[in-house]
Amino acid sequence: MALRQLLRGNEAIAEAAIRAGCMCYFAYPITPQAELLEHMARNMPRLGRTFIQAESEVAAISMVYGAASAGVRTMTSSSSPGISLKQEGISYLAGSNLPSVIVNVVRGGPGLGNIAPSQCDYFQATKGGGHGDYHMIVLGPSTVPEAAQLTTLAFDLADLYRTPVMILADGLLGQMLEPVELPEPIDPASLPRKEWAATGAAGRDPNIILSFDLGPDNLKRMNEALQAKYREIRKREIRYEESDVADADLVIAAYGSTARIAKSALQMARAEGLKVGLFRPITLWPFPYDALRAVADHVDTVLTVEMSAGQMWEDVRLAVAERAKTPFYGEMGGVVPTPRSILNEVRKDAR
Amino acid sequence: MPVDVARMTKVFERPKSLTEARYTYCPGCHHGVITRIIGQTIDELGIAERTVGIAPVGCSVFAYLWYRCDAVQVAHGRASAVATGIKRARPDLVVFSYQGDGDFASIGTAESLHAANRGENITVIFVNNQIYGMTGGEMAPTTLVHQKTTTTPDGRDPATCGYPIRFSEIIATLDAPVYVTRQALYDTRRIQDCTKAVKKAFQNQVDGKGYSLVEILSTCPTNWRMSPTQANEHVANVVTQVFPLGDLVDRG
Ligand SMILES: Cc1ncc(C[n+]2csc(CCOP(=O)(O)OP(=O)(O)O)c2C)c(N)n1
Numbered sequence: 001m002a003l004r005q006l007l008r009g010n011e012a013i014a015e016a017a018i019r020a021g022c023m024c025y026f027a028y029p030i031t032p033q034a035e036l037l038e039h040m041a042r043n044m045p046r047l048g049r050t051f052i053q054a055e056s057e058v059a060a061i062s063m064v065y066g067a068a069s070a071g072v073r074t075m076t077s078s079s080s081p082g083i084s085l086k087q088e089g090i091s092y093l094a095g096s097n098l099p100s101v102i103v104n105v106v107r108g109g110p111g112l113g114n115i116a117p118s119q120c121d122y123f124q125a126t127k128g129g130g131h132g133d134y135h136m137i138v139l140g141p142s143t144v145p146e147a148a149q150l151t152t153l154a155f156d157l158a159d160l161y162r163t164p165v166m167i168l169a170d171g172l173l174g175q176m177l178e179p180v181e182l183p184e185p186i187d188p189a190s191l192p193r194k195e196w197a198a199t200g201a202a203g204r205d206p207n208i209i210l211s212f213d214l215g216p217d218n219l220k221r222m223n224e225a226l227q228a229k230y231r232e233i234r235k236r237e238i239r240y241e242e243s244d245v246a247d248a249d250l251v252i253a254a255y256g257s258t259a260r261i262a263k264s265a266l267q268m269a270r271a272e273g274l275k276v277g278l279f280r281p282i283t284l285w286p287f288p289y290d291a292l293r294a295v296a297d298h299v300d301t302v303l304t305v306e307m308s309a310g311q312m313w314e315d316v317r318l319a320v321a322e323r324a325k326t327p328f329y330g331e332m333g334g335v336v337p338t339p340r341s342i343l344n345e346v347r348k349d350a351r
Numbered sequence: 352m353p354v355d356v357a358r359m360t361k362v363f364e365r366p367k368s369l370t371e372a373r374y375t376y377c378p379g380c381h382h383g384v385i386t387r388i389i390g391q392t393i394d395e396l397g398i399a400e401r402t403v404g405i406a407p408v409g410c411s412v413f414a415y416l417w418y419r420c421d422a423v424q425v426a427h428g429r430a431s432a433v434a435t436g437i438k439r440a441r442p443d444l445v446v447f448s449y450q451g452d453g454d455f456a457s458i459g460t461a462e463s464l465h466a467a468n469r470g471e472n473i474t475v476i477f478v479n480n481q482i483y484g485m486t487g488g489e490m491a492p493t494t495l496v497h498q499k500t501t502t503t504p505d506g507r508d509p510a511t512c513g514y515p516i517r518f519s520e521i522i523a524t525l526d527a528p529v530y531v532t533r534q535a536l537y538d539t540r541r542i543q544d545c546t547k548a549v550k551k552a553f554q555n556q557v558d559g560k561g562y563s564l565v566e567i568l569s570t571c572p573t574n575w576r577m578s579p580t581q582a583n584e585h586v587a588n589v590v591t592q593v594f595p596l597g598d599l600v601d602r603g
Binding site for chain 1: 401
């Protein structure tokens, strides 16, 4: 029987990771993801698994690189300033095709910013962040139960495609308490063996993990293999949710916590007779361009709402490609949009 | 008289755990000697099938080519953290990192120090050639006072660049490491000592004792602008004055 518990987003992600067979977790403390680290500190050693409070986020992501090289499921988590420090490691993980899960409980930036919820790291997460031509799969949960589900998915996708996967949450989701039905724990020993991993060359040729080749032709081939993988991911893994779009004149495009707030705004707007829908990307990379374009074909307006100056807005405009109006409403610095403030924008644009 | 090969006894051969791949190192550089010592150690301990080597960024970036064992190439300075990740994931593996002085004692300062402080059960080979070989001979944290490099063209001035850092001595102040030693390779006696030290550093790990560090004073004839012989003499007469040889910690 699946267990129903009242958990914070941070705890739900931590517990789902444990149940997904995460064997090694490495992180450095930072608000607002401290509960995630603390949950792992309490529970990983008890299960005979590895928890290390690393000396820095640079070290933590490098430890992830090591554990992933050795073929186990592994994760790190942090919040915005810490994720900036992890960019080196993320680039190496992508370049070396290493399955790994990185959680960013985003807070206000730039610089030290603050500890309030934000979505200001969308560009960094979806467009690169580190050096080189790479992508991570980026998953944007909007409720605590979904944060748990997407954590399970993150580990599966990481292994399937041998790629880093990021869970892009925010301070609101990290701190929010909700009832969650957690999945049954899997036995890590039951996972398929990773034949490519550095586990000792007994009875086989050595396995070498690397992101490096001095020869431009060889490195080009390695890059082409990465791009081929990204094409597969784009083909198979796009996820999104549509609410009330069928008869809508205006569709709100929002992800994460903002999408959840936008749902309340949608209900208020519908109560006023405004035909409003919601388009919520779940995979932020790959972005559901085609699905959103199909929506844009039969609405007047796609209103993007974000806790940023308009980062996903760029992807929305790429998707909509002038088929509809694309206004934007954003809050910054940790200010959270309210259902009413979104409704006000909807009213303006629905006119 | 024709030589009958079949009747000759082999007294010296390439360690089984080294591949046939040719080194990318310059003539007279000690990286090759160190690689051989590690290969021989892996053979003697019979651990090739459970060893994972870590190749850093630096002249030894290709280290994964020389060993017949699994290997992981890592970001500049992060080798000790990656070693930590591998070893914690698979404590049954023998994990060694191979790191230059720039890698270990400059950009990797935090990772190097904290892996040692946690007493990770790993073996670290720290190759101190007092220069950045790979990038063309810039100043390293270990560069000697007044030593000329491409970024200290008038010699390292302590007033602006500080002094050569004795990183092994810093690590030796920690409670966790079981073995910290500084070795050199400028004559056969030192090569023998160094071979013993490397073996001990691996044996400690196999025995589950904890963190072992072997710093090896190495040469860079190319960037020091010396002949291999001069470079050896320089280590023996000058470098060892700043970086004294011997065990700093032995809790084995
Ligand atoms: C993050 C980063 N910074 C700088 C470099 C460039 N780089 C490559 S090797 C090297 C110096 C290596 O020196 P050392 O560790 O002493 O090893 P050696 O080459 O002397 O063997 C530097 C600075 C890099 N690859 N990555």
